[in-house]
Amino acid sequence: MAHLLPYLLSAAALLVCLILPSAAHSDASPSDQHVVDSLRAELRICAGQDVYIVIDRTRNRLMVRRADSILAVATCATGSGKILFGNKLKETWHFKTPRRVFSIRKKVLNPIWKKPTWAFVEKNERAPVLPWEFNRLDGTTLGAYGLELQDSYAIHGTLYPNLLGRNITHGCVRLNDDDLAAAFRLSRLGTKVYIH
Amino acid sequence: MIVILLTSFALACTAEASEPPPEILRIALQHELDIVATDREKYYLIVDLFSGVIHLKAGGRTLLTTPIEGASTSLDQPVARADFERSIPPHSALQAFKSSRRLADRRLPLDFVGRLIEGPRKSDRLYFPPSLLIESGLANALPEIMHVKVSGQDLKSISSAMKLGLPAILIQPVAP
Numbered sequence: 001m002a003h004l005l006p007y008l009l010s011a012a013a014l015l016v017c018l019i020l021p022s023a024a025h026s027d028a029s030p031s032d033q034h035v036v037d038s039l040r041a042e043l044r045i046c047a048g049q050d051v052y053i054v055i056d057r058t059r060n061r062l063m064v065r066r067a068d069s070i071l072a073v074a075t076c077a078t079g080s081g082k083i084l085f086g087n088k089l090k091e092t093w094h095f096k097t098p099r100r101v102f103s104i105r106k107k108v109l110n111p112i113w114k115k116p117t118w119a120f121v122e123k124n125e126r127a128p129v130l131p132w133e134f135n136r137l138d139g140t141t142l143g144a145y146g147l148e149l150q151d152s153y154a155i156h157g158t159l160y161p162n163l164l165g166r167n168i169t170h171g172c173v174r175l176n177d178d179d180l181a182a183a184f185r186l187s188r189l190g191t192k193v194y195i196h
Numbered sequence: 197m198i199v200i201l202l203t204s205f206a207l208a209c210t211a212e213a214s215e216p217p218p219e220i221l222r223i224a225l226q227h228e229l230d231i232v233a234t235d236r237e238k239y240y241l242i243v244d245l246f247s248g249v250i251h252l253k254a255g256g257r258t259l260l261t262t263p264i265e266g267a268s269t270s271l272d273q274p275v276a277r278a279d280f281e282r283s284i285p286p287h288s289a290l291q292a293f294k295s296s297r298r299l300a301d302r303r304l305p306l307d308f309v310g311r312l313i314e315g316p317r318k319s320d321r322l323y324f325p326p327s328l329l330i331e332s333g334l335a336n337a338l339p340e341i342m343h344v345k346v347s348g349q350d351l352k353s354i355s356s357a358m359k360l361g362l363p364a365i366l367i368q369p370v371a372p
Contacts, residue, residue: 032218039225046232047256054259058316058352068258081315099357101237101254194259196239196252196357 074179102149102193111146145184241364262350268343278324316355318348
């Protein structure tokens with residue numbers, strides 16, 4: 001039995017060497033890389049996997065994105081920044097695409113534009129008194145699709161595709177027919193629209 | 197075989213060098229998550245000097261990525277958070293602007309056809325007190341302020357997203 005003692009002691013020492021470091025590791029905090037991975041995962045969950053639209057007003061560029069990928073890029077036209085003074089006292093309109101986060105409220109096929117008063121004032125025409133009068137309705141200007149946002153803003157088509165890439169609109173975002181069809185197809189109700 | 201291994205190792209090192217080390221990235225990500233947890237629609241900037249890019253983000257989603265063309269001086273901390281205060285016009289001196297709330301030579305907001313002339317410009321400087329300035333040129337650099345240079349068009353795009361209090365997270369290499 002005595003001759004086995006050194007072997008038993010060495011086996012015990014080996015076991016201690018094997019077990020103690022692992023015990024020490026189990027008590028230690030997870031490594032920075034693991035924390036980074038978990039934080040990244042948390043951030044990915046916050047960002048979600050939904051499609052979103054980004055509009056750059058200075059470059060007049062619209063991007064449809066999902067997570068880290070870009071699904072579509074288009075040249076658009078955004079607000080001119082002009083101010084129109086109306087006939088009545090203190091009646092002014094500011095044609096600006098705001099820096100804001102919108103969401104798509106309605107997707108419309110062949111949208112009909114109900115012309116607001118400024119559209120008549122701008123052309124020196126008399127605006128209809130009643131908001132539902134027939135000559136306010138225009139079925140050709142907005143193109144084949146409309147993505148309606150909050151506060152009467154929308155992403156729609158244009159009659160003047162050669163003016164895309166400029167700040168010329170009354171606040172809405174204009175796209176050409178193909179890009180508008182792509183944006184319409186890729187987006188859905190509630191899709192976020194980030195304007196900067 | 198050895199050459200292939202060395203090449204792949206060198207490539208891996210190069211790829212790793214473009215990303216901040218985990219101990220720095222962890223702090224930056226925690227800052228970012230704090231911002232996202234507060235408001236998912238709030239825009240914020242990640243100024244990453246390791247990767248050499250500025251990300252404009254909201255709710256963890258990337259809106260814009262622009263390359264950094266240069267940076268002047270370095271702060272002490274590897275990760276710093278600063279909130280946007282104002283856009284400094286190109287014709288005003290930085291020192292004079294730091295003490296004044298409103299410029300005497302401020303232009304009228306409208307031109308003769310009623311078009312707004314105030315707004316983002318390629319030559320603006322975005323000031324995040326106390327010590328971060330994003331700009332398109334490095335002229336009149338002050339030693340106590342960290343200057344980050346981007347192209348004029350990129351600056352205009354970033355500037356159009358700015359709003360008072362918009363946070364920026366700066367990630368940078370710091371010498372030991």
